[in-house]
Amino acid sequence: MTASDLTPTGRSIVLEAAGVRAELGTVAAVLRGLTVDGVEVTESIPAGSAPPMAAGIVLAPWPNRVRDAVWTLDGERQQLDITEVSRANAIHGLLRNTDYEVREQAPGAVTLGALIPPQHGWPFLLDTWVRYELSPDGLAVTHGVVNRSARTAPYATGAHPYFRIGANPVDELELMVAASVYYEVDTRMNPVAAHSVEGTPYDLRTGAPLAELTLDTPFGGVAPGVAARLTAPDGATVELLHDAAWRYLQVFTARDFPRAAGRGLAVALEPMTAAPDALNSGDGLRWLAPGERWEGHWGIRYTAGRSGAGSR
Template sequence: MTAAAPTGAQYHLRHAGPDGVVEAVVTEVAAGIRELRVAGFDLTEPFPVTSLPPGADGIVLVPWPNRVAGAVWDLDGKRQQLDVSEPKYGNASHGLLRFSPYRVVDQTESSIEQQATVHPQHGWPFTLETRVHHELVDDGVRVTHTITNRSGVRAPFAVGAHPYLRAGDTPAEDLVVTLDAATAFTVDEHKIPDGTVPVEGTPYDLRSGQRAGDADLDTAYRDVAPDEHGVRRTTLHGPEGDGVELWQDESFPYVQVFTSREFPRGDGTGLAVAVEPMTAPANALNSGEGLRWLEPDETWTGTWGIRRVWS
């Protein structure tokens, strides 16, 4: 008997673009991206079908990204106790659908839309219908999130995603990370934001690019400069100039950059770089920063994507 994949069904997408075939594997569990490449050039860190997503590789984070301090928050004066899903720091981490299956509601050769419901549970008295639409385009993937409040009262939420970016075969250490963000969040010993600082003169400054191998980041940013269309961009490029870009529309004003030294590499671990689009920073259920509220049956939509860039 063949063991089922830990990430459930595997949906193989394909799009014939002008610069080569775009391919992706999207998973049933957590609506994650397990593989993404353009003309054989990897844009994300792939992981085996036999594995859970290492370091939350590629998954959707809802109804909050990152962490809730102490797994506790306050709702109209009443303490809400979430399950502790990050015992090391005592927090609730990466939302409530990290290990949940999504169901397919629409699929073509080059796209898939999946739906999952966040049901009421410990510390979460709301019902949210969530949809994730992955669509391959000529240079990568476009991801659209839709959240609808199916509760009888207004409900809070935030959304994020957790891809680890890759630029073909360039070693992660040699990638240059560039992000035009003016402000970084500082964190306490539990990785909960405790303030912000201007990036000028700090190790958090990515505006002119920083070599990933020299960086030590698990850092959220705000005040990210948008282009004329309101799009914010983070790029990783190798010594020859070829690279990858994560873009996010105005619905995602925050981004987290994480240089993990614990990503599986062969028989050991090594560096990988996560770039996480977020609608709110960590602990938004407590701080309120970036937190959105939906009235009953109200819907929100936001979009981000990953694309190949050429020198």
């Protein structure tokens, strides 16, 4: 890599085939943008900018937050670095500022890998990777890990994409979330209870206008398949797809997301394999024996609307 290649998101990688284009960066294995037939389906991050509001980054070895940046392992207190200073939590894992290595690359796919070494509050060595692969109507994403420690290690992962449907204003979209549980959170955004969505404003299984929603909310009980869907006025959709490992989802409606045209509403749909504060609750947390390997998958699918824009 030369000096001219250096950017806040690391080395730029472009995957392009059959009308689908993904722009990536090696820092935090960030998804900088995804278009299908010229239609933007994620918020784009300029190569010269750091990801705003964690846009597009990979979250490992935990997504979301660890309360007080503290958890307990075999009766011993583990003190992580506080990375969400305003709320005194550890947020979004240990790789958000790590430059991944390119382990494998083809015209329509790339695998980026990074080690998570032992550090404050984390006495483990994990080898992690994420593979981005173009699909006919979007993107397939595979997260993987091998425990290289001599002891069993906890693990969870997630991602932080913000979605849109082309030039449609985000506040004109409808959001569906296929979740049966939502998590009540405190003022520091840590979970205090899990509730059924039935009969609550958090029941988004039949959809609701984004303009009416203010969310920074974790959801659970997400079945494999379509975890969430955005729908434009002309019927175009962008769907977040989960496999069986991804039973959790964070929905964040950011009212001041920065764009070239000015700040405005954006929506993050964050696939997660575990609930917030899983290092303390164990909710969705996976424990990997020494040498054990795991992979899980999520994806993005775009379908054109009645206008036919982006139709194949």
